[in-house]
Amino acid sequence: DAGVIQSPRHEVTEMGQEVTLRCKPISGHDYLFWYRQTMMRGLELLIYFNNNVPIDDSGMPEDRFSAKMPNASFSTLKIQPSEPRDSAVYFCASSFTVSGNTIYFGEGSWLTVV
Amino acid sequence: AQSVTQLGSHVSVSEGALVLLRCNYSSSVPPYLFWYVQYPNQGLQLLLKYTSAATLVKGINGFEAEFKKSETSFHLTKPSAHMSDAAEYFCAVSDPGNQFYFGTGTSLTVIP
Numbered sequence: 001d002a003g004v005i006q007s008p009r010h011e012v013t014e015m016g017q018e019v020t021l022r023c024k025p026i027s028g029h030d031y032l033f034w035y036r037q038t039m040m041r042g043l044e045l046l047i048y049f050n051n052n053v054p055i056d057d058s059g060m061p062e063d064r065f066s067a068k069m070p071n072a073s074f075s076t077l078k079i080q081p082s083e084p085r086d087s088a089v090y091f092c093a094s095s096f097t098v099s100g101n102t103i104y105f106g107e108g109s110w111l112t113v114v
Numbered sequence: 115a116q117s118v119t120q121l122g123s124h125v126s127v128s129e130g131a132l133v134l135l136r137c138n139y140s141s142s143v144p145p146y147l148f149w150y151v152q153y154p155n156q157g158l159q160l161l162l163k164y165t166s167a168a169t170l171v172k173g174i175n176g177f178e179a180e181f182k183k184s185e186t187s188f189h190l191t192k193p194s195a196h197m198s199d200a201a202e203y204f205c206a207v208s209d210p211g212n213q214f215y216f217g218t219g220t221s222l223t224v225i226p
Contacts, residue, residue, distance in 0.1 A: 004157075033214070042218045043158075043204065056213075091157055099210045100146035100165040105157035 002026075004106035006092050012112045018080040021109045023092030024073055033103065034067055034077050035091040043091075049075065050097070082113045116141045116207045120217035128225045133177075133192040135220045137205030140186065147188040148206040149179055152219075158204060164188060175199070200224045 005024040013019055025032050033048040047057040052069045060067070064083070069075040079086055089108045095101050121136040139145055146165050150158040162173025169181040175198075179190045188205060205217040 043216050045214075093158075100163075100208060102148070102160050102163060103206075103214055105150075105159065107157045 004092055004094055004104055006090075006106035006109050008109060009107065010110045010112075012114060013082055015083055015113055016081045017113075018078065019082045019086075019111060019113075021077040021090050021092075021111070023075045023077070023106060025075070025092070025094030026104055027073070028096070029094035029104075030072070030097050031095045031103075032069060032075050033091075033093040033095075034075070035093065035105075037089045037091060037108070038087075046077070079111075082111075084113045087112050116145065116209045116213070116215045118205045118207050118215055118217040120203075120205050120220050122220055123218065124221045124223070126223040126225055127195045129197055130194050133190070133195045133199065133222065135190040135203050135205075135222065137179075137188045137190065137217060138186050139188060139205075139207045141207060141209070143210065146208045147179075147181060148208070148214075149173065149177070149188075149190050150204045150206060150216075152202040152204065154201070161190070161203070195222075195224045197224050197226060 007022045030051050034046040036044045046059045047067045049069045067077045089110050091105050091108045093103045093105045095103045117140045119138045148163045149161040151161050152158045161177050162171045164171050164181045172178045177192045179188050203220045206214050208214045
């Protein structure tokens with residue numbers, strides 16, 4: 001299996017621009033998670049989906065952030081407009097439903113907003 | 115609610131010395147416990163997990179962890195540190211609802 005695939009791996013953008021991060025989960029996994037990692041705050045859960053439906057988005061920082069999962073094999077995390085404090089590594093992860101199963105992480109999208 | 119506490123955000127050991135990374139959990143139900151490792155500029159990958167079978171769990175790269183219910187602990191150990199073990203280590207707990215709760219991470223430095 002190819003694992004969780006994220007794109008882009010690296011992005012540098014100017015403040016105010018729209019940023020779209022993409023994720024392809026492992027085939028057959030029905031949970032998808034978006035995490036953000038920074039030095040100051042560590043690893044934070046932003047939102048997660050079950051069977052393409054958002055279950056908990058309480059970790060989304062503010063309205064500038066939105067996430068969608070139009071089908072079982074694709075999800076996006078969008079930031080509009082982006083700000084320098086959004087600079088972080090954004091991880092997508094997926095897992096099976098059954099409790100106790102492993103979460104598999106992608107390699108991350110390294111975002112820098114200047 | 116579930117939670118994990120990792121004691122020590124930074125741990126340094128000499129090459130060949132014992133590695134001990136501490137994790138305590140809080141859970142109202144029998145937990146599933148995990149250790150993940152993150153190498154520089156990479157994503158998190160599973161080291162090992164406990165799912166109510168044997169209390170001593172062996173993982174990749176010579177790591178193991180022991181589930182101790184009485185101490186609510188799941189400490190990670192490796193008898194002999196290698197330079198390649200330098201990384202960030204995360205303890206995590208999951209609940210029946212498939213929610214994962216990660217610790218704040220422990221950065222391991224291996225001194226040659």
